[in-house]
C-alpha cells in the first residue's frame with residue numbers, strides 16, 4: 300500500500316504529531332492536502348498556530364516517529380555540538396584523525412543547494428548546532444563550498460553547504476569568484492542526498508524552481524532529492540504552501556501523484572517591483588544561459604525542455620519549515636539520521652567543519668560587513684590577518700586589517716567615531732567565542748587598498 304502522509308507540526312509540542320502520522324498511515328486514498336489549511340485557521344495562543352503539511356513517504360522515518368525513537372534519542376543521548384580548535388595545526392590534525400566510529404557506523408552526505416538567499420547556510424548552522432557558516436540577508440554570502448559534520452550516536456551526517464546557484468553572466472557582470480559557478484556542481488557529485496531549498500516567502504520566485512537548480516537535478520537524477528520550503532514563518536497564508544508544493548513537484552512526490560485542489564485564488568497579475576538595491580546582484584532571473592559543465596552533460600533539447608519546466612517530479616519527500624525554528628530543524632535532522640546508510644565515517648566525531656579557524660573568522664567578519672554596509676560596498680572589502688595568538692589565560696587575540704577600495708568606503712566601514720567597526724569587532728568576537736569555546740578579543744582596523 301502506498302503510504303501518503305501529512306505529518307503535522309505543532310509549534311508548541313516540539314515534535315511531529317504521532318497521532319497525525321498514525322492516522323495518516325491508515326489513510327490510503329489521498330494526500331492530506333487540506334490539513335494544513337484547516338489547521339492554520341485554528342490560530343490561538345494555546346492551540347497550534349500553524350501546522351503546515353509535510354509530504355513524507357519514508358517508512359523508516361515514520362516508524363521512528365511512531366515508536367518515539369526520535370524523542371528517546373533526544374533525551375537519552377545528548378552530545379554537545381563539536382567546536383573548532385582555534386589553532387590551524389590542531390584543526391588540520393583533527394581533520395586527519397582516524398574516525399572513532401562504532402561497529403554499526405552509518406553515514407549520509409547531504410548537499411544543500413538552492414538559489415542565493417534561500418537560507419542554505421542558516422539551515423546548515425542549525426543542523427550543526429553551531430554557527431560556522433556566514434549568514435546574511437544579502438545574496439552570495441557563501442562564496443565557496445564548505446563542509447560541516449554532525450555526529451550523533453552511530454551516525455555521521457556530512458553537510459555540504461554550497462554557494463547559491465548562479466550563472467556565468469552574473470558572475471562576470473558582478474565580478475564574483477569563479478567558485479560560485481564550479482563549487483555547487485562539484486559538491487553535488489559527492490552527495491548521497493540533495494536538499495533543494497526554496498524561499499517560500501519570496502512570492503516572485505517560489506512558484507518555480509530556479510533554472511540552475513533544475514539543471515543540477517536533471518544532471519544527477521540518480522541522487523535522491525528532497526524539497527525544503529524554507530521561511531514558512533514569513534508566509535502569511537499558510538495554505539499557499541500546498542500550492543507551491545504542487546507546483547515545485549509537478550504534483551508528484553516519490554512517484555505518487557498528489558491531488559491538490561486550489562486553496563487560493565490565482566493572484567491577480569501584479570507587476571514585479573524593482574528589487575531592493577541591496578539585492579540587485581541577483582536581479583536577472585531570466586537569462587537563459589548554460590555553464591560549460593551542464594552543456595557537456597545535458598543535451599540541447601533537455602536544456603530547452605528544462606527552461607519551460609516549473610518543478611521537479613522526482614522529489615522523494617517535501618519539508619516545510621523555518622530554519623530559524625529548532626522544532627522544525629529537529630524533524631529534518633531526525634529524517635537525515637534515518638536516511639543514513641551503513642558505512643564508514645569520514646571524520647572523527649570531534650570535527651565540526653573543514654574550514655580553518657581563519658576561514659571561519661573571515662566568513663563571520665564578511666557576514667557582519669554584508670549586514671551593516673549598503674549595496675556593493677561589503678563585497679569589495681578584503682581582509683588580512685595580522686595577529687592570531689592564544690595568550691596564557693586561554694583567550695584568543697586576533698587582529699585583522701580590512702582593505703576598502705575607496706576613501707568613502709573606508710569612512711563607511713569605520714562609521715561615525717569608529718562606532719561601526721567597533722560594533723562589528725564586538726559581534727564577530729562573540730560569535731567566534733561560541734565556535735572556538737574561549738574568549739576572543741578581535742581588533743579590526745580599516746585601510747585604503749592601494
Ligand SMILES: Nc1nc2c(ncn2[C@@H]2O[C@H](COP(=O)(O)OP(=O)(O)OP(=O)(O)O)[C@@H](O)[C@H]2O)c(=O)[nH]1
Pocket residue numbers: 413414415416417418419420421422433434435436437438439440441442461462463464529530531532533620621622623624
Ligand atoms: N524569517 C526567516 N528568515 C530566514 C530563514 N532562513 C534564513 N533566513 C534569513 O534569510 C537570509 C539568507 O539566509 P542565508 O542562510 O545566508 O541564505 P543562503 O541561501 O545561504 O544565501 P547565499 O549565501 O547567498 O547562497 C538571512 O538573513 C537569514 O537570517 C527562515 O526560515 N525564516
